[in-house]
């Protein structure tokens with residue numbers, strides 16, 4: 001082997017190592033997706049965060065050099081349509097369409113100007129005593145900070161419903177919950193609904209298939225891990241943020257996502 005060939009081979013090997021390292025690091029980027037629900041300034045409960053606590057958490061995120069990115073940017077990255085994201089990315093979501101999102105979360109989101117995705121189920125909107133109205137959702141949408149996505153028709157517990165129905169009826173039920181709700185939201189809001197949050201975080205392989213069939217491109221659970229390219233698209237995890245969470249644990253969730261976590265390709269998800 002000539003000196004030149006040897007040099008060339010070394011160069012090739014070296015660049016391959018560098019290149020594959022770069023890809024490796026990028027491919028394993030972990031994204032903590034936070035899942036909020038309800039806000040209450042006086043009576044905090046498991047799903048009721050005080051607005052002050054939410055603001056403290058958001059301030060911590062921003063003060064510690066993290067970027068709150070829109071969920072859609074995270075989805076593009078997870079689907080391989082986007083090459084990179086800020087290394088310290090965090091996503092904020094809130095489920096169900098509670099009135100308190102409009103009353104308490106909205107002013108804080110406006111103040112810090114960060115993007116949020118709301119997962120809503122149409123049956124409660126303008127109907128439920130503590131739910132937002134379509135008008136309020138439109139207002140949030142028009143700020144450009146709120147993206148609205150799907151959370152089924154009426155938030156069923158799929159695990160229990162499956163036990164009560166014949167396979168044929170269950171299939172019809174699932175289609176209605178996933179596909180019909182998507183159409184209603186698209187008609188009411190005038191935007192494409194492509195993302196889904198599983199009610200109660202319940203999903204299985206069958207539901208994942210039905211969600212893809214209904215036209216969702218990604219679906220989210222509350223499996224308390226950072227999202228990563230290695231999870232199945234209809235089983236991307238989020239962290240549920242409850243009032244009992246200390247700031248230390250909260251910081252641990254966000255900081256922990258920076259380090260590479262062991263990747264699990266096929267997780268046990270048969271609920």
Ligand SMILES: [Zn+2]
Pocket residue numbers: 095096151155199200
């Ligand atoms: Zn929910």
